[in-house]
Amino acid sequence: MARIHPTALVDPQAELDTDVDIGPYTLVGPHVRIGAGTTVGPHCVIEGHTTIGRDNRIFPFVSLGLPNQDKKYRGEPCQLVIGDRNTIREYSTYHVGTVQGGGVTRLGDDNWMMAYTHLAHDCIVGSHTIFANNAQLAGHVQVGDWAILGGFTVVHQFVRIGAHAMTAMCALLFADVPPFVMAQGQPARARSMNFEGLRRRGFGSERIAAVKAMHKALYREGLPLAQAIERIEAMATRYPQAAADVALMRAFLTTVHPERGIVR
Incomplete structure (x- = not known):
């Protein structure tokens, strides 16, 4: 059996691997699936049609799979899909997708997501990325593998960030950031390439x-x-x-x- 704290509320229809830890006062909804080796800290909320892979570390007060903030959303069974070996730190919020955007918000594998990160509906994030504290994605944003978002980076809807790109602290993105590019400013401009990375x-x-x-x-x-x-x-x-x-x-x-x- 999964290791579930007595104060946690886990719906009996949720599918949890036997090697899953659920912390105190955490809520897990009926359509949630969690893979082996994943730990969920205290005071988390995981709802909606949410699938979480193996060996993820989810820290306290994280909110996953709740209804998105698109006013057109009418409760359709859209998804949040999280891969393997991700670290998701405190107060992060990742929402399900929308019918208009393909129905899925997706986070890949081996990502390092610091506190207060936000993935809005229909965002697609690759693998091996780093989101520093308060990096925020509006709807339909795409982020390539190995990208690094500096603290307080804000990304406008439908913007794409290429693989190996990097943003400085407080960058404000209204345009696409090509692969390898380092961007800085409000609005962000290309400064160099991510050579050291x-x-x-x-x-x-x-x-x-x-x-x-x-x-x-x-x-x-x-x-x-x-x-x-x-x-x-x-x-x-x-x-x-x-x-x-x-x-x-x-x-x-x-x-x-x-x-x-x-x-x-």
């Missing part, structure tokens, strides 16, 4: 050189976005070890909404 993740000199070249094409040569994309496409031949990085950047840039654009 890439080195820590094992990027070699050729891959770093390719990222520098992509940064130059996007931000230092005064090119329109379409011409910058053409310049970046050609880098796959020049930097063969970085072909996947170039493809990642190209895929992101070619799907930028023209009215939103990228941080400049």
